[in-house]
Amino acid sequence: MPDALIKLNQIEKRFGTVRALTKINLEVTPGNITAVVGDNGSGKSTLIKLLSGNLMPDSGAIVVGGTAYHGLTIRQSLALGIRTVYQDLSLDERKNSFENVFLGCERMRGPFLDRRTMEAETRSLLDRLEIQIPSLRMPVLHLSGGQRQGLAIARALRSPGKILLLDEPTAAMGIRESGNTLELLRRLRRDGMTQVLISHNLYQVFDVADRVFVIRAGRCIADVMTAASSPDAIHQLILEREQETAL
Amino acid sequence: MKAWFSRHASVWILVGFCLCMAGFLSIRTGSFFSVKNVVNILEANSYRMILAIGMTFVIAAGAIDLSVGSILSLSAICMAMALHAGWPVALAVAAGLLAGALLGAVNGLLIQLTRINALIITLATSFLYRGLSLIVTLGTPVTKFPQSFRNFGCGDILGIESGVFMALILLALAFPLLYGMRFGHYLTALGSNPQALQRSGVRSIFYRVGCFAAMGLLAALAGVIITARLNSAEPNAGLDMEMDAITAVIMGGTPLSGGSAELAGTAAAVFLLGLIRNGLTLLSVSSYYQQFITGGILLCAVIAAELRERRRRCA
Numbered sequence: 001m002p003d004a005l006i007k008l009n010q011i012e013k014r015f016g017t018v019r020a021l022t023k024i025n026l027e028v029t030p031g032n033i034t035a036v037v038g039d040n041g042s043g044k045s046t047l048i049k050l051l052s053g054n055l056m057p058d059s060g061a062i063v064v065g066g067t068a069y070h071g072l073t074i075r076q077s078l079a080l081g082i083r084t085v086y087q088d089l090s091l092d093e094r095k096n097s098f099e100n101v102f103l104g105c106e107r108m109r110g111p112f113l114d115r116r117t118m119e120a121e122t123r124s125l126l127d128r129l130e131i132q133i134p135s136l137r138m139p140v141l142h143l144s145g146g147q148r149q150g151l152a153i154a155r156a157l158r159s160p161g162k163i164l165l166l167d168e169p170t171a172a173m174g175i176r177e178s179g180n181t182l183e184l185l186r187r188l189r190r191d192g193m194t195q196v197l198i199s200h201n202l203y204q205v206f207d208v209a210d211r212v213f214v215i216r217a218g219r220c221i222a223d224v225m226t227a228a229s230s231p232d233a234i235h236q237l238i239l240e241r242e243q244e245t246a247l
Numbered sequence: 248m249k250a251w252f253s254r255h256a257s258v259w260i261l262v263g264f265c266l267c268m269a270g271f272l273s274i275r276t277g278s279f280f281s282v283k284n285v286v287n288i289l290e291a292n293s294y295r296m297i298l299a300i301g302m303t304f305v306i307a308a309g310a311i312d313l314s315v316g317s318i319l320s321l322s323a324i325c326m327a328m329a330l331h332a333g334w335p336v337a338l339a340v341a342a343g344l345l346a347g348a349l350l351g352a353v354n355g356l357l358i359q360l361t362r363i364n365a366l367i368i369t370l371a372t373s374f375l376y377r378g379l380s381l382i383v384t385l386g387t388p389v390t391k392f393p394q395s396f397r398n399f400g401c402g403d404i405l406g407i408e409s410g411v412f413m414a415l416i417l418l419a420l421a422f423p424l425l426y427g428m429r430f431g432h433y434l435t436a437l438g439s440n441p442q443a444l445q446r447s448g449v450r451s452i453f454y455r456v457g458c459f460a461a462m463g464l465l466a467a468l469a470g471v472i473i474t475a476r477l478n479s480a481e482p483n484a485g486l487d488m489e490m491d492a493i494t495a496v497i498m499g500g501t502p503l504s505g506g507s508a509e510l511a512g513t514a515a516a517v518f519l520l521g522l523i524r525n526g527l528t529l530l531s532v533s534s535y536y537q538q539f540i541t542g543g544i545l546l547c548a549v550i551a552a553e554l555r556e557r558r559r560r561c562a
Contacts, residue, residue, distance in 0.1 A: 054446070074446060092439045093506075094507050095439070100443075113429065113432060
């Protein structure tokens with residue numbers, strides 16, 4: 001197996017008295033889709049927020065490309081090539097599609113925004129990713145859930161990145177849109193993009209992921225290759241918690 | 248074209264109101280349509296326009312500034328004291344403007360660092376700054392300034408006060424800044440979804456502090472105009488002026504929740520409010536009614552803005 005692109009070593013995160021993550025060890029190998037699954041409140045999104053620089057760990061290290069960090073800022077994470085599709089999508093609903101895609105790194109003509117170039121580049125990016133959005137000048141507020149999700153993914157892929165973090169990327173989508181998104185993830189993997197996928201849908205995870213980490217109550221309880229496991233087996237692992245709690 | 252008109256509906260409604268008001272006043276009063284009266288309206292509202300421009304930026308960024316009047320007063324007193332200390336006019340004015348920008352920046356920093364609502368922070372600082380004005384002056388106005396200062400603040404250019412030109416130049420600069428440049432682009436993003444902006448790697452502190460500093464600077468400039476006009480810097484100057492500015496911005500079509508800005512609407516609303524004030528004076532209506540009417544207009548504007556926002560979200 002090639003060297004890990006990202007490694008989490010003994011990561012811990014608390015929110016007051018609540019332990020969100022406890023001694024998490026996880027590694028993401030280049031060119032693969034690594035999935036993180038678990039029940040609600042298990043700490044999956046906290047993990048993504050640590051990697052994307054939205055949260056700082058209390059202890060442990062995040063190793064990216066061989067360099068250890070005791071926590072990343074958002075700007076550091078972006079500079080390291082980590083791109084994130086957040087669960088809430090983090091779009092500015094009042095701005096249009098191309099303004100959202102380029103938010104934070106606008107194309108400029110002197111001191112002025114070059115909207116024409118941004119629109120053209122967004123159109124070609126969406127065409128390349130096969131994401132369909134009828135009008136790029138329409139405020140994002142008026143787009144469907146699936147179109148917004150597509151836009152959030154396009155924004156993450158606008159500039160060259162090494163790792164794509166996806167937090168529930170099909171949550172707001174219908175069956176056909178989910179299928180398109182999963183196909184997009186497969187294509188990105190073929191292009192060599194490393195991905196970390198968080199999802200509730202184990203069948204989708206097994207459809208695209210190479211490796212699965214199971215988080216339960218903030219602890220990593222299993223690390224399996226999808227080829228050697230099944231959705232039912234993972235489901236059973238997650239359910240054991242409920243049975244333990246009931247007992 | 249239809250979409251463009253519909254997007255800027257508030258501006259056209261205000262322009263329509265202005266025309267109706269002008270028509271009504273020219274019929275009811277003989278003196279409305281004179282050059283002198285029109286110039287008078289422009290001069291009386293130049294500083295209001297300056298404050299409303301700044302407030303458009305602040306509200307577009309999803310915030311509000313209730314300390315504008317207090318900043319106006321305190322920065323004018325700083326400038327007046329500098330003038331009395333013998334500082335050259337340019338340096339004293341620069342000191343006043345800098346004081347305004349710093350006081351505004353303090354507002355922005357406090358909001359950014361404490362994450363407390365701008366309404367509460369600026370309400371507190373408005374008392375703080377007003378109190379400082381009273382402490383420094385012991386409640387008495389600072390008066391009598393050199394003629395060169397008065398010429399700068401309210402001197403005639405082609406028969407019109409310099410403040411009118413300052414307001415027009417600022418309005419012309421504000422349009423590209425708000426709609427065509429990064430500063431305005433990020434301010435509206437800050438008002439719409441600050442987390443999205445931050446997650447895009449933008450240092451939002453710079454834009455939040457920058458917009459409050461700009462508001463402070465414009466309040467100080469309005470203070471220069473008022474001080475020059477009255478030949479007096481008063482600790483109670485600028486009282487309730489933030490309310491006039493907020494009224495104009497909301498009437499103009501900028502949503503109170505931020506995220507977008509309608510600068511042309513703000514300008515039209517300042518002019519309409521000026522017309523109403525002027526009309527009431529020409530019609531010899533008691534000044535007591537003016538505040539009542541302004542309050543009624545603000546209430547109607549807020550309700551109309553809320554209804555417009557709900558319709559936009561449902562569209």
